[in-house]
Amino acid sequence: MSQIGEKAVEQKSNIVTRIDLLKAWWKWCLAVEVPVSFDRMQALAFGYSLNKVLRKVYKDNPEELKEAMKRHTSMFNTNCDWGSLIHGIIISLEEQRALGNENITPEIIQSLKIGLMGPLAGIGDSVDQGIVATIPLAIFVPMALNGSVIAAFVPALIYLAWSYGYSWFLMKKGYSLGKNAVLEILHSGKIKKVIDIASIVGLFMIGCLSSSFVAFKTAAVFNAGTSSEVVLQDILDGMLPKILPFALVMGMYLYITKKGPKYLRIIVYTMLLALALTFFGII
């Protein structure tokens, strides 16, 4: 009985409804990468998502509202999908603050936001794009090459189901758990284990994909003295199969880790290398 009573009190003190939360989530999905700029990244998308919610919770306090708006149009960048956990947490904290919880200071809100966006982007980008978006493509694109229109859409549908479902789940979770969500989600042993397993599967699959989709073969042939020809690719295959594609991927990996994400330069170098090697008949 007392539990039900407590729940009723809790509900009464909630300003943010499920519908508000749903709207904020939808706006985040809609806007996330649209107003991205070099200096503040997804800042305006975050503000856009929280705009109506903040106006609702700080209805009677224009000064606090302005401060909150400033907070949430400042630099922000994370993974769109996993990042919605942050929105849930921040909405819950702003609501508590508006309701008079003095313990929740702007500093706490801001540092949680900044502190969480990096780790969530790291996990999110690798799981979403490295695994959920890539592995179905690898399975279904060969079927699409054989002319199956359905196979062309299956990877997209898998990705959409996952990202919409999971980001809404995290938004709700973030809101209901508030600041405890951080500890709950990032430090729970179960999640760590799942991420660990996902990483191993992902890396192994990236290996299979690299072997399957990176095409780099030499056509060089040497004349070994009397009439016999030596095909360079055969020698390489005898040493280690597909050593050239392997060296290419590892070379790019090392280049990025050493010199930073200079993709454009890598692409241009690769194109020049390919053109030069083709010109001299090496590939």
Add this chain to the structure above:
Amino acid sequence: MVIKAVLVGLLYWIAMGRANYFFSFAFRKPVVLGVFIGLVFGDVKTGLIYGATIQLMYMGGIEAGGNIPSDQGLAACIAIPAAIINSLDPAASVAIAVPFGVLGVLINNLRRTINSFYNTKADSFVEKGEYDKLSTFSFILPWLTNGVLYFTPVFIATLFGPSVVQAFIKVIPEWFMNGLANAGGMLPALGFALTLVVMGRKQYIPFFVLGFFFHAIAGFSMLTGAVIALCIALIVSMFKQNEEGELT
């Protein structure tokens, strides 16, 4: 032809304008765009084949932190119409796609530079308490700006591109076309290398090496690969759990 060019331009806007990120991310895959561009030109099957062939080059199309290494949407929206109209062979469509994928990165950088203007505007609206305008300047206006930025080049390219491409292909030497096609074969390496970097687990790189050479030797299907990968991961986590158990 003008209507077709408008439609392809709009497709590219949907793909790279990024409204509704998840949807646009799924939509911009060349294999998906290929079907729609094929539909515009009345030949779904051919569009699909070109799209799927170009897709092979962008298998690891990862966008860490919103940085696109190569714009697969632009590559598809320019190469596929040109390939359909001139009935090129699929390898040649890849050769056309490569340079435009690179150009797309520049459009993205231009977009992110222009968007800084909206940040400045946003600050003044917050200061004045005009929160509805803040919303407008946070989504609708940047999105329409995207529209101009993304629609225009593809519209022009579809209108004039295919005939230019045809003239071009007649002029440029064969080794150059082959070189670009070879570059198309090598470039997927970047996507995979980038995924390795983003996963950020140096100590797990041996799993990548294992996957690579397993596949290089056995050449199994990707589904088989996933099953093997899952088993290895579960076995490893079993050992890990034991280790942690001993520690505590």
